[in-house]
Amino acid sequence: MPMQSTPRRLLRYLKPYTGAFFLALGCTVIFGASEGGIPFILKQILDGVFLEKDETLLAWLPVVIIGFALFRALFDFLQSFLLARLGHLIVKDIRNEMDEKILMLSPAYFVKERGGDLLSKVTNDVVLIRSLLTDSVSAVIRDSIRVLVLLSVAFYLDALLAGIAFFAFPLAVYPVTRFAKRVRKLARRGQDGVGNLSSLLQQTILGSKVVQIFGREQFEHERYRAENDRLTGDFVQSEKIRSFTGPLNEVTGSIAIVGVIVYGGYSVIEGVRSQGEFIAFLTTLFLMYEPFKKLTKVFNAAQQGLSAADRIFELLDAPIEITEKARPLALPQGRDIEFRGVSFSYEPNKDPALREIHCTLPEGERTALVGFSGAGKSTFVDLVPRFIDPGEGAVLLGGVDLRELSLRELRSQIAMVSQQTFLFHDTIFNNIAYGKPDATQDEVREAAEHAFALSFIEALPAGFETEVGEGGLTLSGGERQRIAIARAILKDAPILILDEATASLDNQAEREVQSALERLERERTSLVIAHRLSTVQSADRILVFEKGRLAESGKHEELLDRSGLYAQLYRLQFQESKESTETLCEEPSAVMSRVS
Numbered sequence: 160m161p162m163q164s165t166p167r168r169l170l171r172y173l174k175p176y177t178g179a180f181f182l183a184l185g186c187t188v189i190f191g192a193s194e195g196g197i198p199f200i201l202k203q204i205l206d207g208v209f210l211e212k213d214e215t216l217l218a219w220l221p222v223v224i225i226g227f228a229l230f231r232a233l234f235d236f237l238q239s240f241l242l243a244r245l246g247h248l249i250v251k252d253i254r255n256e257m258d259e260k261i262l263m264l265s266p267a268y269f270v271k272e273r274g275g276d277l278l279s280k281v282t283n284d285v286v287l288i289r290s291l292l293t294d295s296v297s298a299v300i301r302d303s304i305r306v307l308v309l310l311s312v313a314f315y316l317d318a319l320l321a322g323i324a325f326f327a328f329p330l331a332v333y334p335v336t337r338f339a340k341r342v343r344k345l346a347r348r349g350q351d352g353v354g355n356l357s358s359l360l361q362q363t364i365l366g367s368k369v370v371q372i373f374g375r376e377q378f379e380h381e382r383y384r385a386e387n388d389r390l391t392g393d394f395v396q397s398e399k400i401r402s403f404t405g406p407l408n409e410v411t412g413s414i415a416i417v418g419v420i421v422y423g424g425y426s427v428i429e430g431v432r433s434q435g436e437f438i439a440f441l442t443t444l445f446l447m448y449e450p451f452k453k454l455t456k457v458f459n460a461a462q463q464g465l466s467a468a469d470r471i472f473e474l475l476d477a478p479i480e481i482t483e484k485a486r487p488l489a490l491p492q493g494r495d496i497e498f499r500g501v502s503f504s505y506e507p508n509k510d511p512a513l514r515e516i517h518c519t520l521p522e523g524e525r526t527a528l529v530g531f532s533g534a535g536k537s538t539f540v541d542l543v544p545r546f547i548d549p550g551e552g553a554v555l556l557g558g559v560d561l562r563e564l565s566l567r568e569l570r571s572q573i574a575m576v577s578q579q580t581f582l583f584h585d586t587i588f589n590n591i592a593y594g595k596p597d598a599t600q601d602e603v604r605e606a607a608e609h610a611f612a613l614s615f616i617e618a619l620p621a622g623f624e625t626e627v628g629e630g631g632l633t634l635s636g637g638e639r640q641r642i643a644i645a646r647a648i649l650k651d652a653p654i655l656i657l658d659e660a661t662a663s664l665d666n667q668a669e670r671e672v673q674s675a676l677e678r679l680e681r682e683r684t685s686l687v688i689a690h691r692l693s694t695v696q697s698a699d700r701i702l703v704f705e706k707g708r709l710a711e712s713g714k715h716e717e718l719l720d721r722s723g724l725y726a727q728l729y730r731l732q733f734q735e736s737k738e739s740t741e742t743l744c745e746e747p748s749a750v751m752s753r754v755s
Contacts, residue, residue, distance in 0.1 A: 490569070501513055502514050531728075
């Protein structure tokens with residue numbers, strides 16, 4: 160299917176509002192066309208009242224003028240309001256479509272794309288589209304009608320003077336069309352620059368502690384300032400091109416007006432035309448100049464809206480990597496998970512993150528995943544909720560390929576607690592109840608108690624109604640982790656994924672939460688990624704990963720007896736633990752002496 164042009168795609172959003180659009184269009188046409196009556200009223204005033212001394216006409220003129228003004232005011236209000244309302248409705252639909260698309264994209268997409276640029280598209284670019292659909296479109300329709308009607312009036316009043324006036328018309332149109340592509344390109348670069356600035360600022364805010372502790376404030380400021388300078392340069396260049404069309408129109412317009420005044424003035428002196436006819440024509444010319452000048456400005460401004468639409472359509476056209484069948488299969492009864500010849504690579508030309516993984520995780524068993532950093536453990540567990548799909552092979556649940564199941568139903572069976580805890584800018588209660596919106600106060604309280612979070616929650620002034628702030632930053636790392644664990648406990652899903660779930664807790668809290676997690680894991684199919692091997696020694700099975708391969712599999716004692724990679728990891732960690740304990744037991748003076 161060929162890609163539609165940007166303007167045509169924007170017009171597609173008009174379809175649900177066809178009636179409202181034509182009503183607004185009709186009001187715009189009537190308002191624009193009514194301007195053609197002004198020269199005729201002026202002609203009657205000059206010729207009928209001042210020249211012919213018609214008192215009856217003079218008596219009726221106030222009524223006609225006020226009625227005409229009220230008529231124009233009514234349709235001016237209607238066309239302005241209806242088009243503005245229509246623009247907001249279309250932008251609402253675009254925002255909803257963007258949000259729906261973002262929710263459908265896989266986590267891998269957000270690794271590649273800058274968050275600040277995505278926010279810029281949803282905020283800044285959508286506003287530019289609204290301006291395009293309301294200000295620009297309404298101006299084009301209204302002012303085009305005004306120009307066409309006044310042009311017709313001009314030729315009706317005096318074809319010869321009209322011909323003299325409009326010989327310079329091509330000179331005014333040429334630069335507008337000539338610079339259109341350049342303006343649109345600069346507008347696109349400017350909007351990309353706004354996205355870059357947003358990303359840099361977002362990084363500075365989220366990484367403020369890192370920036371300050373490493374003394375990189377000046378570096379970040381210079382980087383931001385350099386990008387800001389580039390952005391300003393693009394905007395200034397765009398404004399220079401736009402500003403050029405106005406003076407050019409002034410010059411070409413003055414040439415046309417001089418020609419009309421000189422030729423028309425002589426014709427009035429010689430009696431060929433009346434004063435009323437000439438002034439009416441001259442008024443028509445002046446009336447036409449304003450909408451024509453607006454059209455040239457709108458044409459340039461519209462390029463910015465179109466470039467914003469291009470950026471938004473890039474997001475809407477982004478491929479959805481994780482899809483489901485039109486008619487997915489029902490969830491199977493079993494909850495055992497099988498990896499059948501699974502390989503996965505994040506990029507085509509890089510080494511695979513997983514290579515030929517064959518294993519089965521029986522229902523109800525606790526499986527631990529260990530290995531050095533980058534061995535493929537997180538990639539392995541990300542395949543289960545289908546955050547990613549295998550490049551080769553298949554992952555099966557109860558004997559059914561996950562790709563045959565409904566995503567919503569599959570993920571409803573899984574609870575997950577990761578090392579990178581995320582909390583919403585909401586209350587503690589709503590964060591815990593996020594996976595079960597209909598949860599009662601007692602259920603949320605019980606989940607918090609099992610996660611050993613109840614004591615610190617009740618110590619807060621607002622208790623469960625405490626706002627946790629952006630990302631939960633008003634809480635400590637350990638407190639955020641306990642809230643996330645409580646959220647997983649409340650969901651009560653048959654499959655549980657724990658990715659370094661106790662990494663942010665101190666030793667006492669870890670022991671408490673670990674016992675809660677062990678209770679939670681009972682009669683569930685559990686996948687546990689752990690750095691501390693002491694927390695997974697009781698696992699039903701331990702999978703040992705090395706460079707994307709499944710190097711070993713078995714129970715703790717079996718793996719130690721094999722003296723393989725797991726035994727090596729265990730010895731390293733045991734040695735680190737022993738050295739740490741010995742250091743804590745040394746006298747402070749001995750420690751300082753050894754360090755120096």
